[in-house]
Amino acid sequence: MLATSLIFTFVYLFSGQLCLAETRYGYEYIPDVDGWLRLYTVPSTWANARLRCQLEGGTLASPQSNPLAAAMMKMMGENGQNLNIVYTGINANIAKDDYMTIDGLPLSNISLKWAAGEPNNCENSEECLVMNGAGELADVNCSRVFGYFCFKKSAKMSKTKCDTWDSDYQLDPRTGSCYKFHTAQHNWHRAALTCRAEQAHLAVINSDTEARVLKKLFAKYPREKNIQNGDWRTIFGETFAEAGFETWSVNEPNNYLGNEFCGTMHRNGRLNDFSCDIKTVFICEITPLGKEILDGHQHRVIKVRRGKRVTRVR
Template sequence: MVHYSRVNASENMYLQRVLFHLLSVYFCLAESTYFRFDYTYYPNIDGWLKLHLIPTNWRDAWLNCDLEGSTLASPIDKNMIKAMDIHWKSKNTTQCVFYTGVHAMFSKGHFFSIEGVSLEKMPVRWAAGEPDNANNNEECIVWTDGEVADVNCSDLFPYMCFKRQTKDMTLTPCGTIDKEYVLSPLTGNCYKFHRYGRTWSRAHMTCASEGGYLAIINSHDEAQHLKKLYEENYPKVFPGGNKEVIHIGMKDWDDHGDWRTIHGLKIQEAGYAEWNPGQPDSINKTPGQHCGAMFRNSKLDDFYCDHIAPFICEKSIDSLLNDNI
């Protein structure tokens, strides 16, 4: 009887979340063209822009835009320049220099946008004293208050991402255009198996950029669901790295056996702490194994944070929707 009530409560919560999602999607589509809540739509470029204010290097800027489903924005024509200028000024920030998608890393001195548009065809002007190719090591282009300059790609700057609208952009029941996320009736959340392995930190970055987080196991049943995803995708895991475990959302927070989820709960409180026999064994390893992983049998493992492995992302169905809708 208690089990029956628990199942009913779970089903009711799931149905309520699906209803909220459907209503949110309806209003999103009714009021405006929609991609994700943190991007702003500009009709003159038929796409969306997002300004990331935390400075990073060019490669990480490129990667983060890519993981969000977009590209580094480039001033390829007058409409894009106008939209980029409006979007930057709308943020009321004192930072006025940010990366574009224009680079010359493939061959020295040949600047192209990520889409393949030559810098020479862009209606832009160089800032005073630019380009100067300082130390023969400036292969990326920044936007600086309406002008461009060449910089070292390792320098840290904010950056702007651009998503062009396409015909196949349809929100799934998971509240994303990413069709690899699949809704689970068990938890009411969505899951995506990443067959291309990354380090634990990069896996965390990937999930966050997609609007989710490294999967957190809250019950034995959820562990079995992740196990099933693992088994289905195991033969398709890309070569390289360790495919016998997957990264998940737990970590040894102080490197002394304080295992918690990435949301701060001790794993026992979160609902699942079933270690594989002999695990955790990080105390016997140098350097220690302080990042969480799951074996194919669904049991937990402590794993090297800098080792490459596949991983599962989890997201709520409303994580990319506007809370104000």
């Protein structure tokens, strides 16, 4: 049976107890940065920490300003679990030894101090940075496990009528529940984590009425349409929609041979997924800071800040 002819529901055989993390609370507002922090004390690998924060609509926090660094150190000191090291979002996973935050801020733009003897790139395998309670950084292997912070901008903390930050959830009066269809395909465990991060859970069918509601929702997404292959992001951590362009070539992305995890552009100007290990030509881009670009089609001015484009209507 094709994967796109079925959907996961919250049905799972297990022994023992199922422990689900509470995601509705735990964020603390930091006025000096107009954002919210949540400290996760359960150790995780860097990749899983980044994933959790991303699914919650935030980013793996980095001490990229003095107020944010101070807030992170304060919460570490007050957590009561003797947590003295956390992952930061600063990493060199894209290019070896070229450290930047998840949203693309280079290490050279961050005021920081290293712990004694750091960085040392032990065995040439340390590409993620951690921070201790004194605000000192060290490089570590990304597969090691540490606590971490998720950071969310204030705009992403507003709640909808469905009691979540995610506006894609829609209330159905026939059941009194809110639903969201995910077009990115995942296994059961990743699907469950995604729902929990959105303050929800995998759908539980409690009645014939609810079965009909889900059947109708499912029918809106035909097997050959609207089913995504993964969660694609730019090097700045943006979705393609946030970046401003998400037009794929026909029948792409298709993850051919199961190893196409990097993005390319065809000569038709449309996107294509591609193996990260195959050599091909590429284009580099520089947009000078403070440069204003007139977008004639949209009649807007795009202001560039720290390598990103911030749009304002003219």
